[in-house]
Amino acid sequence: MFTPSRPDRVDDPVVKKVQVFRTVVGLVAVTWMLLSYGIASDADAVMNDRFGQIRTTLIVLAVTFPVAVAVFIAAARPPNRRLFLRRAVKPAGALLALVVTLAVPRLITGLGYVTEDTDWTASAGRVVLLFALGAFCLWLAPFGFYGIAQSLVHVFRTADVHETVPPLLATLLVWEVALFDAFRGAYDGVPFAVRMAFILGAPLTVTAVALWELRRLRTRHGITLRAALLR
Structure with missing residues (x-):
């Protein structure tokens, strides 16, 4: 359901x-x-922070995905x-399967089928x-x-659309999340230099890997964005 399955897709294990x-x-x-800086007191707090970051990423991705893919398709000839x-x-x-999966538990409790006062033995x-x-x-x-x-x-699984879409979409997504973190004051309490290093670390490294992946697609496999769009 969540992994690319197009038969002629290039899958580079090094990437x-x-x-x-x-x-x-x-x-x-x-x-x-x-x-180290006392933002999270234990492993559970770290997990909660990471799950919060994943939730934000999924929300941003769910909004960005249809727009970015639509622009990519519209740009192609x-x-x-x-x-x-x-x-x-x-x-x-x-995307729809994941949204439904995450929404079902809330839907069950929201409709009143299951509440804290439910008497299961009634x-x-x-x-x-x-x-x-x-x-x-x-x-x-x-x-x-x-x-x-x-x-x-x-x-x-946007590689099913074209191999160049995942690195492009990942770069866009990670910069959006970085901007969101900057505006909401993520890692508050950490020295400014360290906070900026961590907020910018993810987008800079993801962008570097994405550019390297696009270059590798071009040099090793002859796949380019221009050729995909027939430009």
């Missing part, structure tokens, strides 16, 4: 290793900063415009509902976590 290495180094650095439009169906489906029907919801959540939780991880790694 994937560099992306994973950058992500791990960034996570270690942020964890060190949160603990026929017949590639129609081709990319067909290919965009699966990435859009991945009737046999509620017991059946308890087991049904439990089984559903046992499947939904790992599906949602896996979907979040894969969506961030594969940028909602």
Whole structure:
């Protein structure tokens, strides 16, 4: 559901290793900063901070994704415009699946089916509902976590549209999140120089990796943005 599946897609394992290495180094650095400067008191606080960042990223990505892909398709000339439009169906489906997955638990509680005052032993029907919801959540939780991880790694499988879309979209996304962090005062309490280093560290490194990936696509595989758009 969340990984690219286009048969003729170029999948460069070297690029994937560099992306994973950058992500791990960034996570270690942020964890060190949160603990060193007392922003997070323990591992649970670090996890809460990272989940908050992931939630922000997903929201920004959900808004940016359709606009960026639409601009990419509109910039392409026929017949590639129609081709990319067909290919965009699966990435859009991945986005919709993740939104539905994250919305279902809130929908269940919001409609009043499950509340803090629910008496599960009041009737046999509620017991059946308890087991049904439990089984559903046992499947939904790992599906949602896996979907979040894969969506961030594969940028909602936009490589199915074209190989150049993920690095371009990732660069746009990470700069948007950096601006959001700057305006909301992320890492408040950390010295200004360190805070700027961490706010700008992610977009600068992601941009560097994206430019390197685009160059590698051009030099190793003959894939360019200009050729994709038939410009």
